[in-house]
Amino acid sequence: MNKKILISTGGSGGHVIPATIIYKHLENNFDVYMTSDIRGVKFLNKDEYNLKIFNVRPISKNLLIMLFNFLLMIILIFKSIFFLRKNKINILISTGGYMSLPLCIGAKILNIKLLLFEPNMVLGRSNKFFISYCQKIFCYSNNVKKFPIKLKNKIKVIPALLRKNFYDKRDSNITLDTINLLIIGGSQGAKIFDDLVKNAIIELSKKYKLKIYQQTSSINFESFKKTYENNNINCELFNFNDDIINFMHKTDLCITRAGASTLAELNFTEVPYLAIPLPTAKDNHQFENAYFYNKLGFNWLLNQKEIDEKILLNKLINIIDNKEEYLAKKKNMKDFNYENTWNNINQKIISVINEN
Numbered sequence: 001m002n003k004k005i006l007i008s009t010g011g012s013g014g015h016v017i018p019a020t021i022i023y024k025h026l027e028n029n030f031d032v033y034m035t036s037d038i039r040g041v042k043f044l045n046k047d048e049y050n051l052k053i054f055n056v057r058p059i060s061k062n063l064l065i066m067l068f069n070f071l072l073m074i075i076l077i078f079k080s081i082f083f084l085r086k087n088k089i090n091i092l093i094s095t096g097g098y099m100s101l102p103l104c105i106g107a108k109i110l111n112i113k114l115l116l117f118e119p120n121m122v123l124g125r126s127n128k129f130f131i132s133y134c135q136k137i138f139c140y141s142n143n144v145k146k147f148p149i150k151l152k153n154k155i156k157v158i159p160a161l162l163r164k165n166f167y168d169k170r171d172s173n174i175t176l177d178t179i180n181l182l183i184i185g186g187s188q189g190a191k192i193f194d195d196l197v198k199n200a201i202i203e204l205s206k207k208y209k210l211k212i213y214q215q216t217s218s219i220n221f222e223s224f225k226k227t228y229e230n231n232n233i234n235c236e237l238f239n240f241n242d243d244i245i246n247f248m249h250k251t252d253l254c255i256t257r258a259g260a261s262t263l264a265e266l267n268f269t270e271v272p273y274l275a276i277p278l279p280t281a282k283d284n285h286q287f288e289n290a291y292f293y294n295k296l297g298f299n300w301l302l303n304q305k306e307i308d309e310k311i312l313l314n315k316l317i318n319i320i321d322n323k324e325e326y327l328a329k330k331k332n333m334k335d336f337n338y339e340n341t342w343n344n345i346n347q348k349i350i351s352v353i354n355e356n
């Protein structure tokens with residue numbers, strides 16, 4: 001009989017998309033289920049997954065709400081225990097975040113094997129909470145910060161998880177006379193990118209011919225289009241687009257936040273990027289993500305608190321004019337990617353599932 005595996009996820013695309021990838025890696029060999037909160041559902045196609053909603057509310061600082069959420073949490077722990085028992089789940093895989101807390105507690109109570117996933121270069125708080133109980137944790141490096149040294153043997157390093165279509169061969173239609181610039185803020189966008197980046201782009205367009213692919217909220221579409229058109233800038237705007245790889249393939253350079261999945265995807269598609277990590281990210285994990293790849297020579301890194309339009313503009317000019325450095329970054333990425341194949345990751349994950 002096939003092992004029954006539950007993947008618990010929710011929240012942002014950075015949690016849900018890796019969960020869908022793990023699901024696809026396992027669905028041919030095991031009976032796989034997935035749970036997500038309501039927020040996370042928008043990042044997946046419900047028809048493709050055996051999905052159940054477990055709506056865990058975000059942690060609040062308001063005492064009354066905290067009390068109410070605590071009661072809800074207790075109910076969800078009971079619901080989790082019931083769900084895990086009823087479906088005879090053998091293994092729980094959590095992609096982290098508070099959304100997985102009740103199921104992880106349920107798994108611990110029932111003594112169910114727990115596997116964790118940490119794509120960031122700093123161990124997340126909820127993963128930290130279960131690290132001594134879990135059997136293994138999938139990471140992209142052995143040197144994840146805030147990781148308890150004596151538990152490092154639990155780390156199973158895998159190449160970065162990518163949606164299957166990232167491995168499809170595609171022709172890139174990069175035109176030599178135009179600089180194709182992708183601006184992307186993570187699954188929820190990045191408000192600060194709107195004005196800061198837009199104004200720098202307008203100045204940049206006075207020096208180079210640009211094609212802009214920009215993620216922004218749909219309410220900005222009209223005004224952005226107008227501004228870019230008035231400045232003769234060719235642009236394509238999108239809110240959340242499932243086929244992000246399509247944009248990455250057309251891109252020469254990207255300006256991005258430093259969510260783990262986005263960086264992994266840019267590394268794989270060999271698009272050098274200027275990372276501006278979210279300064280308020282927990283334990284500064286976005287900076288650590290970008291810095292990890294910065295040391296490998298994949299990106300340029302700017303601190304949001306230290307930049308304005310002028311600094312950003314000068315940095316972009318510097319990057320564009322320094323062709324050798326740009327090409328070196330592309331080459332560094334290429335050399336790094338050879339181990340990242342669907343089959344290699346598939347075998348690594350399945351071998352951990354089959355460990356006793």
Ligand SMILES: CC(=O)N[C@H]1[C@@H](OP(=O)(O)OP(=O)(O)OC[C@H]2O[C@@H](n3ccc(=O)[nH]c3=O)[C@H](O)[C@@H]2O)O[C@H](CO)[C@@H](O)[C@@H]1O
Pocket residue numbers: 012013014015017119120184185186187188215238239240241242243244258259260261262263265278281282285286289
């Ligand atoms: C604000 C915040 O705290 N973000 C965190 C969140 O992920 P967050 O969702 O912000 O960022 P990630 O880069 O990890 O993931 C975004 C995912 O959404 C996809 N995408 C995005 C836009 C689009 O139009 N289409 C599309 O498919 C990206 O390709 C990527 O696969 O969890 C990640 C994993 O713990 C962290 O590294 C991030 O720091």
